[in-house]
Amino acid sequence: MNLTSLLQALGGLAIFLLAMRLMTEGLTLFAGNRLKYLLGNWTSTPLRGVLAGTVITGLVQSSSAITVASIGFVNAGILNLRQAMGVIFGANLGTTMTAWLVSIIGFSFNIEALALPIITLGVVMRLVAVHSRSKGLGDAITGFGLFFFGLDLLETAFADLAMNLGSNLGNATLSSPLLMALIGFIATLLTQSSSATIAIVLTASAGGLMGFEGAAAAVIGANLGTTSTAAFAALRATAAAKRLALSHIGFNLITGLVALILFFPFLWLVGELATLLGIHNSPAAMLALFHSVFNLLGVIIMLPLTGKFASLLEKLFRSAEEDISQPQYLDTTLSPTPALAVAAIQRELARLSNTVIGLLRDAFDTNHSNTDLTKRSSAAHTLGGAIGSFIAGLRADAMEQSTADDLADALYCARYFQQTTQLIPALHNLVQGQHQLADQPCKEALASFLLMAEDCLDPDLSPENPAIAPLVDRLREAHRQARLQLLNSAVNRQLELGELEEILDNLDSSRRAIETRIKAGHLLDHNHKAADKAATTRGLIEDDVG
Incomplete structure (x- = not known):
């Protein structure tokens, strides 16, 4: 060669x-x-x-x-x-x-x-x-x-x-x-x-x-x-x-x-x-x-x-985020009968609620990475969007006014959960930042707020629960006190201006995350009652068919 x-x-x-x-x-x-x-x-x-x-x-x-x-x-x-x-x-x-x-x-x-x-x-x-x-x-x-x-x-x-x-x-x-x-x-x-x-x-x-x-x-x-x-x-x-x-x-x-x-x-x-x-x-x-x-x-x-x-x-290499974002109970065959779709929507919202509560609890744990929490929060946001799209696709001409009201509540509920998921990374940032603060009064004020915020994760958010309103009031007061302490520390040069702005943004977002989740919980409780009515309707239809 x-x-x-x-x-x-x-x-x-x-x-x-x-x-x-x-x-x-x-x-x-x-x-x-x-x-x-x-x-x-x-x-x-x-x-x-x-x-x-x-x-x-x-x-x-x-x-x-x-x-x-x-x-x-x-x-x-x-x-x-x-x-x-x-x-x-x-x-x-x-x-x-x-x-x-x-x-x-x-x-x-x-x-x-x-x-x-x-x-x-x-x-x-x-x-x-x-x-x-x-x-x-x-x-x-x-x-x-x-x-x-x-x-x-x-x-x-x-x-x-x-x-x-x-x-x-x-x-x-x-x-x-x-x-x-x-x-x-x-x-x-x-x-x-x-x-x-x-x-x-x-x-x-x-x-x-x-x-x-x-x-x-x-x-x-x-x-x-x-x-x-x-x-x-x-x-x-x-x-x-x-x-x-x-x-x-x-x-x-x-x-x-x-x-x-x-x-x-x-x-x-x-x-x-x-x-x-x-x-x-x-x-x-x-x-x-x-x-x-x-x-x-x-x-x-x-x-x-x-x-x-x-x-x-699509059945292979499934990630945790994909499992979160994909609806499990929404069925397009229910679209022509909105009254029957209410029960499926309620189950999907309940699943979304449990996911959001789990994410909020993880946000209080510094062992969770912000990247992972952001990915899962984004997946939960996608699920909320899927629920909203499903509701929007239901036939308006085929539903009674009470059903339309129930679906409107469900849509608001999904939107509130979506807003919460967008704010969860800020809550996690606040938790991490609180541990790293050098100023002790600010650290204690934020710790009090976070403790109050964690108490608000109680899943029983029905409007009939008399403890909810005082709990929200105490959360807002803790938020106000934390803001005041942060501003005082900045005035006394114990806190840099850039650091102050970042913490305030995370603090405000954290309060909104807890409050929007509470609003969603109220609507979800109302939706439970709507689902009971839908189940009764389904039973009557099945009896008629029988």
Whole structure:
């Protein structure tokens, strides 16, 4: 084996990987928030997600980048699982554009004459550009030129290697497509770029180093290897992101498995299509066609199963926050009969009440992290919003006035609980800050307020309870005394002004958190009575049916 050719091949691969990175990062920077806009607004259905994923991946030239971006958008709540799955499926189809770019342009022109002017243009634009977006475009153009320059080095190196080896690697491995698929998988795992692996396979095939059958199997392996990027990106991600990564792995595994099982029929089909398209004399173009056909088949197989696949995945990696935020008792089949929906709403509100009380108790415990408490409070806020949306979706023309009044109380109750959840982190901050205060009078005043606030967590908040009103009055008095002491300490320079403002904000938010929870408790007690009436109504209906 010629050492010079081997080094040239490695150099070409290094330049190719650099080119892919420059193209991806440059185009992503140039696109800016447009990428977020496109993924957020073109993906209302899985089919539209497939189209968006295909187009954007074809432009950015990196399915891995789109996969990682989709995982980030799922984390941020911009995309739901079904939308993101469509994008992932489309990204696999869009990445086949690299193979077509290599086969159509890479072997049809004087690559060196084409690459050098493009690189020069990109570098000049990068140097003279003022805005970051223009610099990103310059990097992308430079990467585009390096793409062809690296391809030229690979093509020359593989032609020399084939001549020196004097044998065809593809024929030697014809009987073992699994071995070639494994080679493609490992190569992609090492380079973290299926596009780079496929470019290597295409140039090796065009240079006579690898037969069509062996190259096709290696392309399948490269497609499987690209799942490693999603797996690595999701290791420390949220539960939703892990499910998306698993959907990406599942798509590629199923697609690759089908392609290997139907390997020789696939080769025949691609051969017929290549003859029909007039590209049967170009091994690179035939491989690009093979890559596109089996990814398209994967989309055709998986797209109708997106809903069921997503439902299955949603049962995995469930986080505590997701369990909190998902309604357990609300059933859309009750929407046409609001009187019967009242009982379900009451049960959901009772569950939300218990969650909020638990969060408030945890806020008084300094052992709980603020990050965890904020996440769970946000999940409880989401549940309150879901209850409100369910109530808003009930048919107003089908309900009596008493039912409408009960639902209005329930809606207010949910809103009060939502307000409480937004204020819980401030209460936890106040508890932590109180322990760290150096000024003893302030520390004692805040301790008295917090003790009174904790006493208000008694779950019995019915309006008939005579102890509630005096309890709230004492809370407000403790709040007033704490504020007064804080202000006095600031005047006496025992407390910094910035520290004073932060503590006052947390103190006021803590009082509101306790009071809004008490208001919600009053309404929830009223809702209990409404639920009893709904249960009686349901019993009468069932008796009539019987």
